[in-house]
Amino acid sequence: MPSGKAGIMATFHPSWRCPSAGHPLNERPLSTAIRPSACPGLLRIVPALDGGICRIKLDGGSITADQADALASAAERFAGGVIEATNRSNLQIRGIDDQSAALIDSLLAAGLGPRTAAGDDVRNLMLSPAAGIDPQMRFDTRPLAGQILETLQSHPRFDELSAKFAVQLDGGEALAMLEHPHDLWLSAYEKHGDTLLAFGLAGCPTDRPLAGVALADGHALVVAVLELFLDLARPEQTRMRHLLDECPAPVLLEKLGQRIRLHSVGDWQRKAAPEGLHLGVHPQPLAGQVYVGAAPALGRLDPVMLRGAARLARTFGDGSLRFTPWQSLLVPNVREADAAQVLNALSKLNLLTRIDDPLSRLIACTGSSGCGKGLADTKHDARLLAALLPHAVDVHLSGCSRSCAAAHRAPATLLAVAPGRYDLYFRDAAQPGFGALHAHNLTIEAVATLLADRSRSSLDA
The missing domain is CATH 3.30.413.10 (Sulfite Reductase Hemoprotein, domain 1)
Known part of the structure; x- marks a missing residue:
């Protein structure tokens, strides 16, 4: 069994076949398919005092109601029933026993796994939980996010990135976590009536951006930055901030400009986002539609809560849930007339719905x-x-x-x-x-x- 960092022993999934698709997740040997790491993943169970931890990375924080049910059942059958919402809009299961392989197989069958085994580590892309449904958004980030996620998992060289290396794509939404630092962040802004993407390194969208690119070049920018990082960073320089300590941002920007066309951002800077939009009822761009937000206390869910939220998403929403960096969830695309009923039902599931609640x-x-x-x-x-x-x-x-x-x-x-x-x-x-x-x-x-x-x-x- 490979050893993780800091002496942590990680349990790796013994099967490399996806039950739902019937094809190998990755043809490479186990020793190269997944790197040892202290970070849990879907295919890497990391031990803790209360049992193993499995982290399920959600594309853009989204999960279907059926997938939520499958995850709840897996937590019940193969672990202690504790589900956590993380500050990166993911979910993790705690208290996993010796049935870790069965748990992973059940999640793979529900479509909650990566495209490739090695791709599990690098699917670190944060969006607004309200991507595509936020009235303040400058563009719908989901199509571009899909391109980036696909490339992160399919580009063999990106397997070399640290499991903590992370990218943020900000579409200008009101509901946005702008305080979490990322190795690369992109943020939408307008110039002469066109939408462009400002970007920065090892920081947050509220920092002064380094430059901008055309919206159509957003995917190419991510690829160029990651490839440049891997070209320049030594093995021990696992994060962008480590490289910047040795290679200042102006030098990196000059090298990046040789790979992709950059634009001046002028004096534009992202404004801080309003607080509290992850809880309660909030309007979407389409008249008569809202999203409803609620949070499990201190990020801890149980299967009953998750199944209940999934049932509400089927009955009143579009059959999906979105998890947020505030360790909360949204039921999107709810009719305004049904919002009070959904909010009340979430409260009855012991989820918090008011921002003035101290917890x-x-x-x-x-x-x-x-x-x-x-x-x-x-x-x-x-x-x-x-x-x-x-x-x-x-x-x-x-x-x-x-x-x-x-x-x-x-x-x-x-x-x-x-x-x-x-x-x-x-x-x-x-x-x-x-x-x-x-x-x-x-x-x-x-x-x-x-x-x-x-x-x-x-x-x-």
């Missing part, structure tokens, strides 16, 4: 109940904190310094130092990591008192 604003990693590195039971402590807070506050509880649950810097971070004890940080642009240390070794009760006394405006500074 809906908290992020917590698995913590000591499932992770050997966790110093505190963050899920339990987050629920306790939510019950103590007089109003909703954005807080991230992390069991260790790795910050697995949050890809961005939260306004307030609690870093565990012992069971039930945390250091409190407030976001500070001048400080690295979590920000400025405000207080040390606090109980949850003390944290609640401090946060209640501090205004939200200062938290969001």
